[in-house]
Amino acid sequence: MxxxxxxxxxxxxxTFHGIITTSDQMRHVFELLRRIARTDGTVLIRGETGTGKELVARAVHNLSRRRKQPFMAINCATLTPELAASELFGHRKGAFTGAVRDRRGLFAAGNRGTVFLDEVAELSLDIQARLLRVLQERTIVPVGSTDPVKVDVRLLSATHRSLRGEVEARRFREDLMFRVRVVPIFLPPxxxxxxxxxxxxxxxxxxxxxxxxxxxxxxxxxxxxxxxxxxxxxxxxxxxxxxxxxxxxxxxxxxxxxxLPPELRGEHPPRSDAVVSLREEERQRVLQALRQAQGKKGKAAEILGVNRTTLWRKLREFNIT
Ligand SMILES: Nc1ncnc2c1ncn2[C@@H]1O[C@H](COP(=O)(O)OP(=O)(O)OP(=O)(O)O)[C@@H](O)[C@H]1O
Ligand SMILES: [Mg+2]
Incomplete structure (x- = not known):
């Protein structure tokens, strides 16, 4: 048969700048993006991996008065601690071994345009302090220099984490959080x-x-x-x-x-130790958040940067009661 x-x-x-949807929640996001694009406000885009954070960042840039200027994107999770400052703010010749000539950083390259910091929560505290200064003073200080250079950029950032949770865990500066998240946008999974x-x-x-x-x-x-x-x-x-x-x-x-790929057929891929320990790590994060939230699920979800449904699913998955 x-x-x-x-x-x-x-x-x-x-369809909105390549983002296709049937969801009212997403339509609401589009409306917000149209308004945001008229301003220079900093925007924090929150959402799980693959939800379209980069598409949203590009949409804001392309709708804004800066559209003809550069859009510079960088994934902060891939920055090495030694080179992060130089990548972002540039350096002067001789600033460190290997700095054989001046280098323009991302902010200088994005001058008059938009800078998109993907995975902004992964920035080290040292870089966070420098970034705060850039936002407050609208100047950058290249590594190896003491002279501030004026920059005019619109900052967009994205993260899959809750910045509030990162602030509570003392991994993210609170003052910087308020600066980068003037308008928060949440992309539902x-x-x-x-x-x-x-x-x-x-x-x-x-x-x-x-x-x-x-x-x-x-x-x-x-x-x-x-x-x-x-x-x-x-x-x-x-x-x-x-x-x-x-x-x-x-x-x-x-x-x-x-x-269809094996995951969709309900077959579990062979478990490597790495996968097991990632799961265990996640279980520990959930437990830790629950403790921090004194058992309040809504609060725990916020700390973890997930919504209640996701938390509820995880509790079931990990047999946490
Ligand atoms: N609503 C959508 N309509 C069409 N394509 C989409 C939509 N959302 C995401 N995509 C596509 O899915 C892929 C992932 O999107 P994107 O890179 O913007 O996600 P992301 O949130 O930045 O992910 P990550 O956190 O992994 O960086 C891209 O190829 C993008 O074009
Ligand atoms: Mg991305």
Whole structure:
């Protein structure tokens, strides 16, 4: 007997600077972005990995009066402590071994434009102090120099953590938090916008259909169920990759369950020690937050930088009562 299949439904989506959605919460974010873009306010974008933080940052820049000026992005998690100051604020020739010539940092390169600090919570306390000065005085001091240089940049930052939680753990300066988060924007995880799973699924299928040789017009019932039931920890990026996986390894016009990545088929990838200890680390973080919040779940969720539903899921997953 032929399995039931699902074909492309008629879905009403909204697209905003490459961000596709069916969710009212996201529409509200778009409205906020339109307003924010008119100003020079600093914006902190919060959201899990793959929720579209970088797309949002680019949208703000492209809507702003700075659109013709540079958009400079850097992932703070990849900055090494020795080179972070130089990468961000530049250095003078001879400032340290290997500094054979002057270097313009990210802020100077982004002058008159927008600087996007991804994973801003990962900055060291030393760099946080320097960044605070940049925001307060609108000048940078290159490494090896004492002369401040004027810069005019609009700062956007992103993090998957709760900055408030980082402040409480004394890993982030409170004064800097208030500076970078004048307008906070929260991007909900994909699992909390179920309409978007379907909409983006078909959107990605359409775009691969145009690009690749395989043309997909349907998804079989079991594959469809698996896609809807999955919790998408990697959010939109993971959905995109799952579609690409199916398009690459499968054949014919219908996507079937065995063409989906193992995680979606409910198979657990072989557990390496690294995975076990990451899980244990996460369990400890949850316990620690609960202790800090004296058992209040709403507070604990805030400390962890997740919403209540996510916390509730984690408590169940880790058998914490
Ligand atoms: N709503 C959306 N519509 C279409 N594409 C999206 C959407 N959200 C995210 N994407 C795509 O998913 C990928 C991840 O998005 P992006 O890089 O903006 O996420 P991120 O939040 O910055 O992730 P990370 O925290 O891992 O840096 C990109 O390829 C982006 O184009
Ligand atoms: Mg990003």
């Amino acid at each position: 032929a399995n039931k299949v699902h074909r492309r439904p008629a879905i009403k989506t909204e 994909l699992r909390e916008r179920p309409g978007d799973v379907t909409a983006l699924l078909w959107h990605f299928i359409d775009s691969f259909n145009e690009r690749d040789y395989r043309r997909v017009t349907a998804i079989d019932d079991r594959a469809y169920e698996a896609i809807l039931a999955y919790h998408w920890p990697g959010n939109v990026r993971e959905l995109h990759n799952a579609v690409e996986y199916a398009m690459t390894i499968g054949e014919g016009t219908t996507i079937t369950l065995d063409e």
